[in-house]
Amino acid sequence: MKATNELKMAWFSQLKINHLIHISKGLNTKQCISFLLLFGLFTNYVNAAAILPTDEYNITTIAGELKSPWSMVKLPDGTWLITQRDGHVVVVKEDQQSSIKLDLPGLYVGGQGGLLDVVLAPDYIRSKEIIFTYAQGKLDANRLVVAKAIFDGIQFSKPDIIYKVATDKNTPQHYAGRALVLPDDTLLISSGDGFDFREQAQVKTSQLGKVLRIHLDGTIPKDNAFINHENRRAHAVFSLGHRNTQGLIYDYDANHIISHEHGPAGGDELNYLTAGTNYGWPVITYGKDYSQARISPFQDYPGMKKPLVDWTPSIAPSGMAYYGSKHSAFPSLHKHALITTLVDKKLYAVDLTTGQFEQSAVFPEVSGRLRDVYITPQGNIAILTDGKSAKLLLIKPE
Secondary structure, three states: OEOOOOOOEOOOOHHHHHHHHHHHOOOOHHHHHHHHHHHHHHHHHHHHHOOOOOOEEEEEEEEEEEOOEEEEEEOOOOOEEEEEOOOEEEEEEOOEEEEEEOOOOOEOOOOOOOEEEEEEOOOHHHHOEEEEEEEEEEOOEEEEEEEEEEEOOOOEOOOEEEEEOOOOEOOOOOOEEEEEEOOOOOEEEEEOOOOOOHHHHHOOOOOOOEEEEEOOOOOOOOOOOOOOOOOHHHOOEEEEOOOOEEEEEEEOOOOEEEEEEOOOEOOEEEEEEOOOOEOOOOOEOOOEOOOOOOOOOEOOOOOOOOOOEEEOOOOOEEEEEEEOOOOOOOHHHOOEEEEEEOOOOOEEEEEOOOOOOOEEEEOOOOOOOEEEEEEOOOOOEEEEEOOOOEEEEEEEEO
8 A cells, every 4th residue: 555645734723723713804805815815825835744755554454353442552572452341351462363351340331431541561571560441330430440460471360450530420431541651650540521520620639530640559659749739639630621531642752741632522632741730621622512502611711721732623532642753664754643533533643843733644544433543663553443343453664
């Protein structure tokens, strides 16, 4: 297969468009026509600049017939582990596919709940520890938890829970559930707002609608932003004002933590995360409620961070991976965030180098509801599709 030369930026961020529309207000008809012509030329120029170089590649299927998978990781020996929300881990080793049911304490499978993310402990080569996030409890009281298990290449040990989100909810939505090991070996965990509890995203003593930071043994780092808060539930909070964060990556070239999250009807976001920062939900949003009712009159508010990118209409970003300078397979993707989408059904590459966040749809043969993306050490790109008969695909240069 061959990547097309027509891989252009899908759109400007809504913020830029709103800004240009604001500039055009008050112009007379002739001035408006001239402005729009200039805007069209400028758009074509930026789109052309955003075209990624042509790369020849092939796409192979690593695993098939997956049942509502959520995430994946590749072990140093080449084995793939794929989580399914029903609590199974699909193991792909030497082209053989098998399934192992994890003995997860209190696993709750319902709505968007179930087994979610999987990441390797930073000392995996020595410890063989795998980190999982999953929903625990029952419909009337459930929560996101973090667990660790040892994988000996054949079986998993009984997972040990190292952390529970301290705030229960009675909805089966918005767990977020993404995990990211930082360079200092602490762990970030995204916790969703529970859908019906969005106001709690602004409450420091609630752990809903937050990104949390813990040690890998479940203890709380002493340098967390709210460690001196009188309520211990605030001690784990890294950032607040999130809706449903399902993308977390670390850009090691620029030393940025980057997240994306689902908005309601519109208002999906890309953010740089910093400790102690409030990202606004639900006080500031570019989206509307699913009924099209207004959630908030504000798109900015003192003390709250506006998104770097707003996707309206929603693309429903799911997974995200950082294609850094250490990866060699696709040099044209260096310093891009790769984002899978559920509604837009495309893989996007977002350029992180200029501060403009130009976006290109890449590898157009990979389409449909896309759940997650993973970069191998060599820079090959794995894409996990979504649904009851999903696949894990691998994109490699020819």
